Amino acid sequence: MKNFPVFVFPVSLEFYLNARHTYKQLLTVYNPYEFSVNFKVLCTSPNKFTVIDPEGVIAPQSCIDIIVRYTQPSASHCNTTDKFRITMYDRNTQQALGKRDIPTKLIDGEPSNTNPESLGDNFHPLASRSTPQKQTEEHPKVICNHPSHRDNPPVNVVAVAVSICCIAALLLPTQPEATVNSQLPEWLHIGSNLKLVFSFVLGLVSMLVLRP
Template identity: 80%
Template sequence: MKNFPVFVFPVSLEFYLNARHTHKQLLTVYNPYDFPVNFKVLCTSPNKFTVIDPEGVIAAQSCIDIVVRYTQPSAAHCNSTEKFRITMYDRNTQQALGKRDVPTKLLEGEPISANLESLSDSFHPLSTRSTPIRAVEEHKDHRVTCTHTPYHREQQPVNVVAVAVSICCIAALLLPTQPEPVTSSQWPDWLHIGSNLKLVFSFVLGLVSMLVLRP
């Protein structure tokens, strides 16, 4: 027998003797696999329950709802545990793939959830008006209120040295390149600089520009 997990919700069933609406419940069986499977429902006390469609097929990546009815609720059956077993089978070989047991119990009285509305807190709708974000922290008898105000960036002073370096780098980049013929240039011989030196000035100008323009 293969050991495929069988997914069933809920994992247990509780019926209440004095609440007739609980005598009919649903079991949802999931098939998350990429192939269809057959299923079959068995019970330890079939005389107490009626199951609609206890056998069938679940398509790939689908689920089905199984209706379970408690047909003979009585005080003598209270607090006794029965079980449903859901077994999945391979459609071709009819080999069992996996199983899951779901315990059931008949309880006296009514479910507690019937009185939740009277015991719960009073809830009211929230206003849709936008309000400033406030964080309130209480510690014993002291209350501290923190209000987030808009952040304004202070104006930074202009870096005079960076501006001066930038002007020098720009002036150096405007000078003629050294390989140019000296006769065709109006600049003195000593003002001709090499291309490698211009690359250095360009790099320095880029660093200074990032320093000046960064937020």
């Protein structure tokens, strides 16, 4: 037999004579390996127990639940330890890979409802090293002044003036338009290349003024 560890939870079973709900319990068997395995359940006292699906296959990295029922609880069986043995086998060679024994016991009475935290040593809450006042001083509140909360900067007067000049220049007549019927002097007629320059400058100034 190889020495593969067999993972089962819980590691022991306890049945209580006066608590019928404990007559049925679950054993979870895990297969953490990268290959499927066969399993088989044996018992030292098969006349006391029934096991649903006592053998089968566990897929890789999976688990199964085995239902165990105590069928013949009696006072004469109390405080007697029985065992279940769960063995894993290689699916191809049927060679045993490992085994795990699960002790079981029938206890006279009912399960205790005592809070486990109240058992054993007495535990007490720990006092904090710092008082709430000190904690407040160590972690003061910080008010963040985000730039978006500040007053908006004043509009650039120079940029607005340049924009107005560019717009006015673009409204002037374009050479070589006829100036006979024009009421404006000839020197106010500008060329198309110059108007392209004014348009470019107006676009840059507009981006500067209108950006958030």
